[in-house]
Amino acid sequence: MDFSSFSFHPAIAANIEAAKYAEATPIQQKAIPAMLSGRDVLGLAQTGTGKTAAFALPILQMLLEGGRCRARALIVSPTRELAEQTNKVFKEFSKGTELRSMSVFGGVSTKSQIKELKNSMPEILVACPGRLLDLLGQGAVRLDGIEILVLDEADQMFDMGFLPSIKKIVAALPKEHKTHLFSATLPKEIRSLARQFQRDPVRVEIGESRPAETVRHFMRSLDQGDKYETLRSVLGRIGTEGQTLIFTRTKHRAKKLALQLANAGFEATSLQGNLSQGQREKAMSSFRSGRATIMVATDIASRGIDVTQISHVINFDMPDTPEAYTHRIGRTGRMMRQGIALTFVTPDDRKLLRSIESLLGSAIPAMA
Numbered sequence: 001m002d003f004s005s006f007s008f009h010p011a012i013a014a015n016i017e018a019a020k021y022a023e024a025t026p027i028q029q030k031a032i033p034a035m036l037s038g039r040d041v042l043g044l045a046q047t048g049t050g051k052t053a054a055f056a057l058p059i060l061q062m063l064l065e066g067g068r069c070r071a072r073a074l075i076v077s078p079t080r081e082l083a084e085q086t087n088k089v090f091k092e093f094s095k096g097t098e099l100r101s102m103s104v105f106g107g108v109s110t111k112s113q114i115k116e117l118k119n120s121m122p123e124i125l126v127a128c129p130g131r132l133l134d135l136l137g138q139g140a141v142r143l144d145g146i147e148i149l150v151l152d153e154a155d156q157m158f159d160m161g162f163l164p165s166i167k168k169i170v171a172a173l174p175k176e177h178k179t180h181l182f183s184a185t186l187p188k189e190i191r192s193l194a195r196q197f198q199r200d201p202v203r204v205e206i207g208e209s210r211p212a213e214t215v216r217h218f219m220r221s222l223d224q225g226d227k228y229e230t231l232r233s234v235l236g237r238i239g240t241e242g243q244t245l246i247f248t249r250t251k252h253r254a255k256k257l258a259l260q261l262a263n264a265g266f267e268a269t270s271l272q273g274n275l276s277q278g279q280r281e282k283a284m285s286s287f288r289s290g291r292a293t294i295m296v297a298t299d300i301a302s303r304g305i306d307v308t309q310i311s312h313v314i315n316f317d318m319p320d321t322p323e324a325y326t327h328r329i330g331r332t333g334r335m336m337r338q339g340i341a342l343t344f345v346t347p348d349d350r351k352l353l354r355s356i357e358s359l360l361g362s363a364i365p366a367m368a
Contacts, residue, residue, distance in 0.1 A: 001024045003024055011095065016057070025054070027043060029359070031054040034202040035055065043180070043183070044184070045207065053089060056086070060097060064099070064146075070142070072124070072129065075125070081127055102126070147316070149197075150180045151181045155183045214339060215313075220344055229299070230344065247296075247316060269292040299320075302331065307331075311338075313328055315328060329341045
């Protein structure tokens, strides 16, 4: 299905063409018509499926009618990186429409964000929960004109303890508004959230939460003490072929492993919870630009990474659940690019490996 079938405003259609979007992805094919028809959407889709455009495009189309210079659409994101990426998508597709968007998040001056809010008066607000509540408490932002709410990466917001903040935000909205919820997984807490905030939503589920078909999966059986030398060997074979994202279970190990790799001559950086906002920005900039070809990250810290040229994902430590495996692997094989996922499996990991293979529907072969 191409985008002409949605009959977008000419300015939006021109922006879609300029972005070289040819065919709508499965999540876009299902979510866009539902949102345009006025239905709430419960979208289950992994990272890299075109999810952001799936809600950004219909929101822009709907906001072309109605008032300006006040916040009418609110997208709540769990991390600064995701908020910035989402805002970037809105800006890309809103060119020529006079609709304005802005992202707000912690780690930067509140005063500067308040000033920008007053100057730009955006119709679309992309916000992290903590900073949004701060601004709301100071009277710097009004949510009484919100017509559309999107809760993005809802499962991650639950993991990060944001559900109480989400409930406070929703309480500040007008009674009549559309609520769209997007999540890679659907734990019972998110199902409860959907029942509480949505009205008869259209459920859009893509791929049964399986990793993209463009990803090839491999495993390597080994003992815990052999992981580092095995990783060095694998990275040596990869060379400068794309970029590699390595997952560890703890932030301490992420920091230590990145330092070990850097000392061994690899262009490596890390993304983990102990970093300041400035350090996170520096690490992300280095990885996005390609100056660093290796990023070592924890699950929570990695959310919001949007680097399309990631060619390899390596699970240095096994994820905690098959669903977490899906999150991790979703960082490669994006937008129909080919990707490789390699998982290190110790004897203690065998049971979880079988669960992951059950999710994939096939055994994961050993890497030669």
